[in-house]
Amino acid sequence: MGLVNPQKSDTTELIQLVSFKVGEEEFGVDILKVQEINKMTVITRVPNAPDFVEGVINLRGRVIPIIDLRKRLGLPQIEHDKNTRIIVVEIANKTIGFIVDAVSEVLRISRDITEKPPALVAGIDADYITAVAKLEDRLLILLDLDKVLTKDETAIVEADN
Amino acid sequence: MDAEQDYSMLQDPEMKEIFDSFLVECREILEQLDLDLVELEKQPKNPELLNKIFRAFHTVKGTSGFLGLVRLMGLTHIAEDLLNRLRKGEMLLNGYVMDGILQAYDAMSALVNVIGTQFNEDYDTSAAAQLLEEILANNGVLSGVQSNAVSEPADEIPDISISDILPAEFEIVAFGGEIPLNSNAAVIETVSLLEEEAVVQHIEQQHKTAKQYTIDSKQDSGKGENNIRVEVKRLDDLLNIVSELVLGRNRLSQVYNEASINYEGTQLVRDLADASRQIDLMTTELQLAVMKTRMIKIGKVFNKFPRVVRDLAKETGKNVELLIHGEETELDKTLIEEINDPLVHLIRNSLDHGIESPERRALAGKNSMGKVILSAEHEGNNIIIMVEDDGGGIDPEKIRDKAISKGIITKDRAKELSRLETFNLLFLPGFSTAEKVTNISGRGVGLDVVKTNVAKLRGVINIESEPGKGTKFLIKLPLTLAIIQGLLVAIEKETVVIPLNSVVEVVRLSRKQIYTIKGHEVIKLRDEVLPLFDVGNILYHLNGDKEKQQWQYVVVVGIADKKFGIKVDFLIGQKEVVIKSLGSYLGTIKGIAGSTIMGDGKVVMILDLAEILHQLI
DSSP: OOTTOOOOOOOOOOOEEEEEEETTTEEEEEEEGGGEEEEEEOOOOOOOOOTTTEEEEEEEEEEEEEHHHHHHTTTTOOOOOOOOOOEEEEEEEEEEEEEEEEEEEEEEGGGGGEOOOOOOEEEGGGEEEEEEEEEOOOEEEEEHHHHTHHHHHHHHHHHHO | TTTTOGGGGGGGGGGGGHHHHHHHHHHHHHHHHHHHHHHHHHTTOOHHHHHHHHHHHHHHHHHHHHHTTTHHHHHHHHHHHHHHHHTTTOOOHHHEEEEEEEHHHHHHHHHHHHHHHHHSSSOOOOOHHHHHHHHHHHOOSSSSSOOOOOSSOOOOOOOOHHHHHHHHHHHHHHHHHHHOOOOOHHHHHHHHHHHHHHHHHHHHHHHHHHHHHHHHOOOOOOOHHOOOOOHHHHHHHHHHHHHHHHHHHHHHHHHHHHHHHHHTTTHHHHHHHHHHHHHHHHHHHHHHHHHHHEEEEEEHTTTTHHHHHHHHHHEEEEEEEEEEEEOOOOOEHHHHHHHHHHHHHHHHIIIISSSOHHHHHHHOOSSSSEEEEEEEEEEEEEEEEEEEEEOOOOOOHHHHHHHHHTTOOOOOHHHHHHHHHHHHGGSTTTTTOOOOSSSOOOOOOOHHHHHHHHHHTTTTTEEEETTEEEEEEEEEEOOOOOOEEEEEEEEEEEEEEEEEGEEEEEEEEEGGEEEEETEEEEETTTTTTEEEEEHHHHHOOOOOOOOOOSEEEEEEEEEETEEEEESEEEEEEEEEEEEEEEEEHHHOBEEEEEEETHHHHHEEEOOOOOHHHHOOO
C-alpha cells in the first residue's frame, strides 16, 4: 500500500544513519543510537539465556549482552567472517550489541525519500521497521532497534527468570 | 492549618543543605531514641536517660520550628513537655505514659519519613498528640483504670550531671545563631522557650566545676573531627574503580607469566616480576581498605530489635528478654540493607512460635521470662548471625508429619531424612507448622522467603532445634558481595568459575569409579555415595565423548547439607574474581551468579550451583 500511495513527510529534515547488511537486505539505524562499532570478538555463551542472545562480551570492563540480528530476524545462520561487526547501541539505558553481517557506511538522507514500510519486507515483522528509504540504486530498511527488543523478548526474558 | 502552611522552603535550593542535614540528624536522633526508649522502660527512673530523651525531642523541636514544620514541632513540643515533667519527677513513668511516648515516637518517625520524601507534613499525628495531651492532663494516671506502674514516684529531682547539660548548651548557642534568619512566629516561640531553659541550665551549670567542663568539651570537639559523612554513591564509584584495578592487576600478572616463559632469566622479566608483585600487594591492600569504608556495624540493624521485641511481647502476652551480642561486627553496607527483613522475620518467628506463654513456661519448669539472643560474629571471610530462643523448640516428628500431610514428601522419603534435612523442610514454600495463623507470623509464607533472601546474599541458613529447649537459626553470610574466591574450571571448551565457598574438595577418579544407579551417575567417595552431575551437558548441552578419557576430575560441592559431584574436564586454578552483573537487559539468569572478566579480557560465567542443582533434584 505504501508503495502505491507514498506518504511523504512534510519536512526536508536530514537524518543520519549507519547502514549495515544482514542477509540480502541493507538496514539503517539512527546514528545517535549507535555507541560504537566493533569487530567480532570472543563471545561467551550464557547458559539458560533466551535463544536470540548469543552471549556476552567484555566492552572495556563492562559485560554487555550480544544479540544475533540474523537470529532475531529469522534468517539462517552463517559463519562469522572478517566483515562481521558488532554494533553497540544504547537502548533505554541498556547497552546491547547486535551482530550484523557487515557495516556499509554512514549516510545522510532527507526524510523526503523515506516512506512508511509495506506490510511485509523480507519476512520481517513490520513492527521493527520505521520506514523504507529509497536511495538512488537501492532500498534501505530503517530499523527501530528499540522495537527489535520489544514485548515478546522482554516477556521471554522475564519468563526465563 | 496545613492548607495554609507553606512548605516551599523545604524545596528551596538554598535550603537544601540545611534541610538535608536536618533529615540526617533527625534520623540519627530517631535511631538512638528508639534504643533509649526501650531502655527507659527498663530503667524508668534513670535521670540521665530521661534527660537524653528530653534533649532528643527538644533538638527535633528546635530545628523543625526553624524549618516551619509545624506539625513535627507541635508533636515534639508536647512530648518534650511530658518528658520534662518526668525528669523533674512531677509525673511517674508507667505503662500508660510509656505507650504515649512510644506512640509519639512512631508518629514522629513516620512524619519525618513523609517530610523527607514528600516535602510536606502530610501525615496525621493528631492521635498521638491527643494521647500525649490526655496523659499530661491526667498527669500520667489512667483515669478509671488502675495503671500498672512500672516505677515508683521519684523522691527528688534527679541529679543532672555536666555531661547531660553540655550538649544542650551547645545546641542553644547553635540555634541562637540561626534565629535572625527567620521571622516565623513559631520559631520565636521556640526561642523564648530556649532562652528560658538556657537560664535554668546556666544556673545549674554553675554548680559544676570548671575542670569537668574542659574535659567534656574536649571530647565533644574531638568526635566531630574524626568522622566525615560521605555519599554512598562515592563509595560505590570507588569500589567500581578498585574492581577495575583488580582486573588490571590480573591482566598484569598474566602478562608477567607469559613474559617469564618467553624471556626467562632476563633483567626485564625480573623487573616486571618486582613491579607486578608490588602492584599485586598494593591492589590487595587498597581493595581491603575500600571494602572497609563500606563496612557498617551490624548494630545498626540489631538496634531496631529491642523495640520490635517489646511490641511483639506485649501483643502476644509473653515475657521476653532480648539479648544482643556482637553488635560491633562489621559487614558490607549492601548486606546490612538486605539482612534486616530476614532477621525481622526470624525474630517474629521466635516470639510467635518459639517462646511459650508464661503459664506454659512455668509448667515446663522454665523461667517465665523467655530469652531471645541475637548475635553476630566473624568467622574467616564470613559473618555468622544467630537468632536463638529458649522456647518450645521444634519437634522433627511434627515437621515430618506435616510435610507428609501437605504432600511435600512421601512417607518413605520422610523415613530417610536426617535430622538436619528434616529441619530444612521448614524452608520449603508453603510450609508452616503453626496450628493457628496469627498476624505476626505463621502465614506459611515465611521461612522460604527468608531462605531466598539469604541465598540472594550468597548466604546459608540452618536451623538447630531441641524440643522443649529452644531453636537456633544460623545465618552465614559473606563479608562482601563484590569479590569472591572462585575455582576456575574448564568444561570442554567453556571456562566457568565455581564459587570456592561451595567447593568441598576436588578429586580425580578413574572412570571405573563412576557407578550408575537407576540411570543416574554416582561416585563413591570414602564412605559416601554422591550424585554426579554433568554441568557441561546441563548448561551448555555439550555431549563430548568422555568415555575415552581414563580420568575424570570431579569437583565436590556442598549445597546446604548435601554434597554433589560436578564433572569437569580441567582445573585451571583458584582466583579472586570480581563479580560483574550481566546487565539489566539480561537481568538474572537461572544458574548464573554473574560473570567476571579474566586477565586476558575474556568473560567467564560464575555458576550458581545451588540454583542449578536445585533444578535437578
